[in-house]
Amino acid sequence: MSMKPVLALRLGQQLRMTPQLQQAIKLLQLSSIDLEQEIQAALDSNLMLEEAQSEENSAEPTSLDPPPVSAEETQLKEQTTNDDPDPGDQPAAPNPEIDGEAVPDTSEQITSDILADDLPVDSVWEDVWDDVPMPASYNAPDENSESFLDIQNSSSVSLQSHLEEQLNLLHLSETDTLIAIAIVDGLNQEGVLTISTEDILLSIPNEKVLRDGIEVDMVELDEVEAVLNLVQHLDPIGVGARNLRECLLIQLQELPLETPALKEAIIVVDLYLTSLANRDYKYLIRKTRLNESELKNVITLIQSLNPRPGAQICSTNTEYVEPDVIVSKQEGRWVVELSAKSAPRIRVNSDYASMVKRADSSSDNTYLKNHLQEARWFIKSLQQRNDTLLKVATKIVEYQRGFLEYGEQAMKPLVLHDIAEAVDLHESTISRVTTQKYMHTPAGVFELKYFFSSHVSTHAGGEVSSTAIRALIKELVTEENPRKPLSDNKIAKLLAIKDIKVARRTIAKYRESLMIPPSNERKRLV
Numbered sequence: 148m149s150m151k152p153v154l155a156l157r158l159g160q161q162l163r164m165t166p167q168l169q170q171a172i173k174l175l176q177l178s179s180i181d182l183e184q185e186i187q188a189a190l191d192s193n194l195m196l197e198e199a200q201s202e203e204n205s206a207e208p209t210s211l212d213p214p215p216v217s218a219e220e221t222q223l224k225e226q227t228t229n230d231d232p233d234p235g236d237q238p239a240a241p242n243p244e245i246d247g248e249a250v251p252d253t254s255e256q257i258t259s260d261i262l263a264d265d266l267p268v269d270s271v272w273e274d275v276w277d278d279v280p281m282p283a284s285y286n287a288p289d290e291n292s293e294s295f296l297d298i299q300n301s302s303s304v305s306l307q308s309h310l311e312e313q314l315n316l317l318h319l320s321e322t323d324t325l326i327a328i329a330i331v332d333g334l335n336q337e338g339v340l341t342i343s344t345e346d347i348l349l350s351i352p353n354e355k356v357l358r359d360g361i362e363v364d365m366v367e368l369d370e371v372e373a374v375l376n377l378v379q380h381l382d383p384i385g386v387g388a389r390n391l392r393e394c395l396l397i398q399l400q401e402l403p404l405e406t407p408a409l410k411e412a413i414i415v416v417d418l419y420l421t422s423l424a425n426r427d428y429k430y431l432i433r434k435t436r437l438n439e440s441e442l443k444n445v446i447t448l449i450q451s452l453n454p455r456p457g458a459q460i461c462s463t464n465t466e467y468v469e470p471d472v473i474v475s476k477q478e479g480r481w482v483v484e485l486s487a488k489s490a491p492r493i494r495v496n497s498d499y500a501s502m503v504k505r506a507d508s509s510s511d512n513t514y515l516k517n518h519l520q521e522a523r524w525f526i527k528s529l530q531q532r533n534d535t536l537l538k539v540a541t542k543i544v545e546y547q548r549g550f551l552e553y554g555e556q557a558m559k560p561l562v563l564h565d566i567a568e569a570v571d572l573h574e575s576t577i578s579r580v581t582t583q584k585y586m587h588t589p590a591g592v593f594e595l596k597y598f599f600s601s602h603v604s605t606h607a608g609g610e611v612s613s614t615a616i617r618a619l620i621k622e623l624v625t626e627e628n629p630r631k632p633l634s635d636n637k638i639a640k641l642l643a644i645k646d647i648k649v650a651r652r653t654i655a656k657y658r659e660s661l662m663i664p665p666s667n668e669r670k671r672l673v
Contacts, residue, residue: 171528175535175576178583179469179488186493186529195515195522197496306338306386306460307331313381319374322366325351326374330387338386338457339394344371383456391454392420398452408444411437415445423449426670443672470587472540472595474551481551483541485533486587493529495522535572539580542569543598550598551588555618560610561599603649611647617657619645624663632666 164172177185190196310331319327329350333342345368353366379387379397388394395416402409414435415423422430423446432442453459471489475482503515543566549557563581567574581595600614623641627633633641635654642649663669 167524167528170524171531172579174528174532176579176582179471179486179585181583183488189522189525190493193518193522193525195495195499195518196493196525199492199494304460306334306336306457309460310334310378310381310386314378317377322351323370323374326366326371327378330375330378334387334457336457337455338383338388338460339455340375340387340389344368344375347371347375383453383459385453385456392416394454394456395420395449395452398456399448406448408441408448411435411441411445412448416449426667428670428672439672446672468585468592470585470592471536472584472586474540474544474586474588476551476589481544481548483537483544485537489533489536493526495519495526535576536580536584538570539566539572539577540584540586540595542566543586543595547598551590554590556615556622558598558600558612558614558618560601560612562601563599603647603653613657616642616647616649617661619647620654620657621661621663624658624669627669629669629671632669634666 174182174185190198311328314324314327314331326347329347330340333340333347335341348366348368348371351366375387379385380401381387384401385394385397388397396413399409399413399416415431419431419434422434428439428442431437432439435442435445437445469488470486473484473486475484499515500519503519504512543561544551546559546561546565549559563574563577566572567577570577581599584595585592586595586598597614600612603611603613603616619642620638623633623638635651635658638654638658639649639651642654658665
């Protein structure tokens with residue numbers, strides 16, 4: 148075999164992702180919060196980028212229907228077209244955000260109608276703004292204020308710290324304090340005691356003492372039970388219970404004696420809690436000798452209790468969703484537009500851009516050139532991301548216009564391939580665009596993925612969206628007789644009457660996704 152070097156020509160194709168394409172794909176799949184962080188990182192690392200002073204939205208709202216044009220507008224447009232020169236001979240309009248041209252800041256301009264010109268020289272604030280009504284009570288802080296952010300970002304009080312604050316006010320002995328702290332540490336987030344009293348007794352230091360000539364432990368199990376009873380009556384009442392029965396009984400025993408159906412509720416919780424959970428009302432009526440109306444009052448009282456008292460203390464921070472697309476109906480037409488935070492709010496710094504010299508090859512000039520090129524790439528990637536997002540959202544609204552008009556039952560079957568063909572993009576691009584992107588509609592805020600659903604065939608050969616079937620199941624369950632709830636098989640038969648062919652297993656899967664319990668758990672007294 149010859150090992151000598153030779154020269155040869157080969158033809159081949161190779162797919163390579165340029166840095167610009169990688170950056171565009173990365174920005175495309177970012178959520179609005181991640182995009183803000185990415186923009187801030189670019190502003191910190193690239194001196195050519197700066198925040199735009201004017202709050203201009205680069206993406207114009209898109210309407211699904213063309214606006215009506217009057218005859219006068221048509222005639223004026225024809226006259227203007229005949230008088231104007233050929234648009235092909237005119238240069239392209241400059242983009243101040245990309246080219247770095249200065250944009251005048253008009254944020255501080257004040258019109259003359261805000262304040263009167265002939266104010267007296269000795270006028271004071273109260274004389275000018277005396278007519279402004281003052282708030283009569285405390286109002287919640289504005290979302291843009293610092294106090295609102297401090298409240299939202301502050302850590303919530305834990306259940307343990309909430310109970311320890313109450314224990315500090317009781318002036319317990321050193322031993323009882325150790326027992327109470329051990330009990331509090333053994334609680335989970337719902338306030339249930341997860342360790343036994345024997346383990347609590349072993350966890351505290353215990354000494355031997357002589358009682359009647361016999362050496363015994365200084366702290367016994369009865370003292371642990373007494374401290375546990377004390378903790379169970381702290382706020383929230385019922386915390387520290389070892390099971391659901393004990394938790395409900397503690398709360399019932401704290402109610403006033405004149406509470407209606409209190410005695411019967413204690414009996415039901417103490418002796419027949421399992422039957423109540425299984426909704427065996429006939430057995431409860433026979434055992435408690437209550438009529439149906441009295442049993443209903445007992446169940447209402449029990450349902451007013453809190454089975455997880457610690458959960459109301461261990462509250463999680465609320466997470467807010469920032470919509471990327473806003474859909475509204477204006478003059479009978481659905482209009483799709485990007486939110487203000489989704490549009491690029493950065494531009495090239497005109498001062499630094501003017502320092503770049505074409506013929507200069509110094510290190511400083513090369514540094515400025517590289518940053519200028521990266522800044523233009525970044526802004527172009529942002530604009531491409533917003534254009535793609537607006538194009539995809541507009542097409543989704545066009546497909547699902549029935550949902551916007553009539554609700555979930557009018558949702559049409561839609562897959563990524565349908566939108567990809569409509570906007571001439573790859574399915575992977577559609578998947579990136581619709582992930583972690585939200586649309587604000589008159590019906591609420593939905594993720595773009597929500598509008599995609601599989602289809603179910605009908606007896607007539609048509610197709611129905613799975614989202615529409617879920618809405619029908621929810622409607623049937625809402626209108627059912629609570630004494631005789633609809634089973635999955637019965638729901639399937641009712642949908643078959645509406646020409647929708649769905650198996651019982653599919654009904655069960657949709658019902659579980661809606662967090663609707665089965666029929667035996669939905670049964671209740673009227």
